[in-house]
Amino acid sequence: MRVEVLERILKVNDALAEEVRAALDRAGIVAVNVIGSPGSGKTALLEQTAAVLHPRVRLGVIEGDIATTRDAERLVRCGVPAVQIETRLVGGACHLDASLVRMALARLRLEEIEVLFVENVGNLVCPSAYGLGEHLRVVVASVPEGDDKPAKYPATFARASAVVLNKVDLLPVTDFSMAAFAESLRAVSAAPLFPLSARTGEGLGGWLAWVEAQRADWGRAP
């Protein structure tokens, strides 16, 4: 019964995700679902991305958190239109779903956005099963989490369009092996890997170029 109910929930979510996707496509927006553990640096990555790309590439952000509006405030300070979803106010969900994103979209001026980042709740597991109508998925891992994460959370990494490995500035002070991480990622995914530090700015170039290329590929298409 548990599985049956979950399947029904996922089916409803999929239908809503299709609606969200259609609305995004009409507006010429590329949406990126950003998934990662608590503290992997998802918001810091978006701040750095905004600092360089916005408003040349017009960004928008939907922030998902169980509690607090801190993350949306951080993006607003970067000049990016951002709305916060506090999932504890809608039942404490451990992940965003398409209905929450649909509500958040109504609070943004879609005509002003080319690339919309949807930062999921800090959780490397549950967000993986719930499509939000996004075009792309980015998984953000970080050096202090260890080089075994793709092996231990294979379903999440397998669905990534790109993987960011954040906090490479901590490589010298941890036991992290870049070769081991890359190997365990390759076992489940062919997605491009961007090792970088959102804190120091090291390695951001490849990631930023990728983001901009996605806009060119998807957005404002005839």
Next chain:
Amino acid sequence: MRVEVLERILKVNDALAEEVRAALDRAGIVAVNVIGSPGSGKTALLEQTAAVLHPRVRLGVIEGDIATTRDAERLVRCGVPAVQIETRLVGGACHLDASLVRMALARLRLEEIEVLFVENVGNLVCPSAYGLGEHLRVVVASVPEGDDKPAKYPATFARASAVVLNKVDLLPVTDFSMAAFAESLRAVSAAPLFPLSARTGEGLGGWLAWVEAQRADWGRAP
């Protein structure tokens, strides 16, 4: 309907948790549910704990992961009886539940264990709602995750019997504020806080004394 089904699942889990708790109590075992983000250092903490306390304090470990048996293997190398639950084999669950722990208990010699650590799936959200029949809950956070985690995951921290802040060796190379972390923890919990580094061994003393005191309080009681 979603909420109703969840309530039913939680009620079944609660009943099984009572069974587990009774079995543990009969065996004079103190069980500790260890919750934390992916890569917060839960297994490393248990390795260090085993290295000092075991077998003077006779430990046992149940490891929960979505995939791989690596964590149990790490503990077995420390000489501790350990069994692995791979949740992907039972539906990919993002948290342990009491039925999984009950099955794992059947694979351990309970009479040889005084303190049983149950390391949950790496997830700061979902494990919080599912009791496993444990006597105590430890939340493991880590410095690179940032000092805002208790504010952003309040329900998880509010239910902690103790909080470990791991990776304090990285304090000099991060922007983490110990005062901010302690303040945000105090807003939701009065649990003791143990800042330490499982990697360097710094600060382990307080944590180890706490573990040993729990045995004295709970275990082998008349």
